[in-house]
Amino acid sequence: MYKNFVKLFLRLAIAAGFLSAVADRFGMWDEKVSVWGNWDNFVGYTAMINPWFPAAVIPVLAIVATLAEIVFAFFLIIGFKTELFAKLSGYLMLIFGLSMTFASGIKGAFDYSVFAAAGGAFALSLIREKFLEVDSLISGRK
Numbered sequence: 001m002y003k004n005f006v007k008l009f010l011r012l013a014i015a016a017g018f019l020s021a022v023a024d025r026f027g028m029w030d031e032k033v034s035v036w037g038n039w040d041n042f043v044g045y046t047a048m049i050n051p052w053f054p055a056a057v058i059p060v061l062a063i064v065a066t067l068a069e070i071v072f073a074f075f076l077i078i079g080f081k082t083e084l085f086a087k088l089s090g091y092l093m094l095i096f097g098l099s100m101t102f103a104s105g106i107k108g109a110f111d112y113s114v115f116a117a118a119g120g121a122f123a124l125s126l127i128r129e130k131f132l133e134v135d136s137l138i139s140g141r142k
Contacts, residue, residue: 003127003129004132006127007127008131010086010120010121011079012076013120014076014117014124015073015074015077017117018089024042043058048103048104049100049103050099050103051103078133080134080138081135082135083124086125090122093115093121094115094118097109097115097118100114
């Protein structure tokens with residue numbers, strides 16, 4: 001039973017992290033706690049941590065990252081294809097952490113616990129038991 005609650009906690013915590021970051025990009029957090037505060041600042045940050053991409057690609061990268069975070073969060077919350085979306089979440093955060101590291105040093109990735117969150121997502125992908133997930137309904141398991 002403990003494993004079920006750990007899995008639920010990981011699903012919700014990773015999803016909340018993604019949704020919080022997305023909310024920040026759209027100015028939904030108070031400016032005192034906001035990292036980006038608006039879309040333009042987020043696109044600028046995307047450019048800063050991805051200097052190897054042409055400038056024309058950066059807005060597309062920002063949109064793709066944002067859409068991925070929204071979709072991954074939604075599917076983690078409802079428990080649809082949890083193992084797949086947990087693994088994809090881990091890869092997304094690993095890429096983000098590595099981009100941060102190569103562009104500005106490892107301290108930011110450590111301060112924001114990006115690698116720990118990626119590790120949590122990868123760990124979540126290994127928990128096969130279903131608990132409060134749409135997947136249980138689809139497969140007919142309880």
